[in-house]
Amino acid sequence: xxxIKEPMEIEERSFKIITEELGDKVxxxxxxxxxxxxxxxxxxxxxxxxxxxxxxxxxAALEALNGGCRIYTDTKMALSGINKKKLTQLNCQxxxxxxxxxxxxxxxxxxxxxxxxxxxxxxxxKETKIFxxxxxxxxxxxxxxxxxVGEVKPYLVVGVPVGFVGASESKEVLLKQNVPYxxxxxxxxxxxxxxxxxxxxxxxxx
Amino acid sequence: xxxIKEPMEIEERSFKIITEELGDKVxxxxxxxxxxxxxxxxxxxxxxxxxxxxxxxxxAALEALNGGCRIYTDTKMALSGINKKKLTQLNCQxxxxxxxxxxxxxxxxxxxxxxxxxxxxxxxxKETKIFxxxxxxxxxxxxxxxxxVGEVKPYLVVGVPVGFVGASESKEVLLKQNVPYxxxxxxxxxxxxxxxxxxxxxxxxx
Numbered sequence: 242x243x244x245i246k247e248p249m250e251i252e253e254r255s256f257k258i259i260t261e262e263l264g265d266k267v268x269x270x271x272x273x274x275x276x277x278x279x280x281x282x283x284x285x286x287x288x289x290x291x292x293x294x295x296x297x298x299x300x301a302a303l304e305a306l307n308g309g310c311r312i313y314t315d316t317k318m319a320l321s322g323i324n325k326k327k328l329t330q331l332n333c334q335x336x337x338x339x340x341x342x343x344x345x346x347x348x349x350x351x352x353x354x355x356x357x358x359x360x361x362x363x364x365x366x367k368e369t370k371i372f373x374x375x376x377x378x379x380x381x382x383x384x385x386x387x388x389x390v391g392e393v394k395p396y397l398v399v400g401v402p403v404g405f406v407g408a409s410e411s412k413e414v415l416l417k418q419n420v421p422y423x424x425x426x427x428x429x430x431x432x433x434x435x436x437x438x439x440x441x442x443x444x445x446x447x
Numbered sequence: 448x449x450x451i452k453e454p455m456e457i458e459e460r461s462f463k464i465i466t467e468e469l470g471d472k473v474x475x476x477x478x479x480x481x482x483x484x485x486x487x488x489x490x491x492x493x494x495x496x497x498x499x500x501x502x503x504x505x506x507a508a509l510e511a512l513n514g515g516c517r518i519y520t521d522t523k524m525a526l527s528g529i530n531k532k533k534l535t536q537l538n539c540q541x542x543x544x545x546x547x548x549x550x551x552x553x554x555x556x557x558x559x560x561x562x563x564x565x566x567x568x569x570x571x572x573k574e575t576k577i578f579x580x581x582x583x584x585x586x587x588x589x590x591x592x593x594x595x596v597g598e599v600k601p602y603l604v605v606g607v608p609v610g611f612v613g614a615s616e617s618k619e620v621l622l623k624q625n626v627p628y629x630x631x632x633x634x635x636x637x638x639x640x641x642x643x644x645x646x647x648x649x650x651x652x653x
Contacts, residue, residue: 404490
């Protein structure tokens with residue numbers, strides 16, 4: 242079996258193929274980097290059509306990341322996919338409360354998702370600048386409600402929950418918020434997409 | 448904003464929608480559970496057409512899982528997506544060596560991916576019964592080479608690397624191996640797909 246074993250060569254070839262197959266679809270340089278990294282992680286070219294990037298999103302995200310910010314994710318998987326080496330270089334921290342014991346207990350008592358309780362808890366930390374909601378529509382709804390009443394003003398909301406119940410609707414609500422966001426329309430999204438967006442943004446910083 | 452907040456209701460509705468939209472596509476019961484959980488995690492119905500399940504895969508996997516087996520994953524993300532509560536109930540363990548310091552050093556010295564070195568190291572543990580290769584074609588190629596020479600006989604190989612360089616090719620090699628496998632043809636796959644397959648199998652055990 243003959244195959245390429247050198248990691249940088251694999252990545253370079255991958256992005257070359259993606260750019261070629263996107264053909265006529267051309268993006269603003271930094272937005273293109275985000276969209277191509279999503280396609281790199283999913284092998285799904287539909288993301289070229291459904292990804293929506295707010296005009297302030299890249300600038301605001303880079304300001305937050307350059308300042309060594311706190312990032313909150315709704316799942317351990319999204320947290321796990323964020324490049325820790327780059328994160329440490331930038332002096333940023335990422336956290337996720339969904340597996341917290343108190344969160345689990347409160348969610349059970351109230352008969353609601355752990356994602357809602359975890360998000361409520363995360364929102365009490367006013368230092369969080371970037372939210373990555375990659376799975377739970379309920380977490381994105383909770384965040385949008387708090388933004389609406391002015392309780393929280395993130396630098397960036399990556400809102401890419403995946404699924405069949407509430408995912409699409411929660412992203413439509415996000416699109417109406419006055420906040421820098423990156424989202425994908427419809428049902429698709431997920432942890433790998435959320436992590437790819439944060440990684441693409443971090444890789445823009447030398 | 449009105450939305451469903453009760454986790455079991457969200458999951459039930461999701462699977463009902465997926466079954467409805469699959470329409471005429473009907474699967475063997477346990478294979479259907481795997482395919483629907485992949486669609487649940489990706490919102491991508493293409494997986495109904497590209498998922499390939501070896502006829503011995505479900506039986507062999509359930510035997511291994513019921514016996515409290517070791518599972519090896521090629522990424523921390525796939526490891527992170529596997530339901531730990533269920534895993535502990537079954538007395539199974541999951542591990543991943545890709546972030547191991549020795550692995551990183553050796554990969555750098557040899558100019559190859561950490562995934563290859565991590566897989567080589569994992570293969571020295573003869574107790575591993577299930578391999579989940581969700582990202583790195585190089586890891587799947589390495590595993591297939593060792594299976595070919597009879598060095599390792601897993602109960603199940605979940606081979607679902609995603610991407611543009613080697614992913615599809617490595618899965619074609621897996622399809623030719625005499626081993627119970629679950630794979631998806633072509634470029635698609637990834638950590639969420641790998642974890643969904645293991646979770647679907649574990650949920651079959653009461």
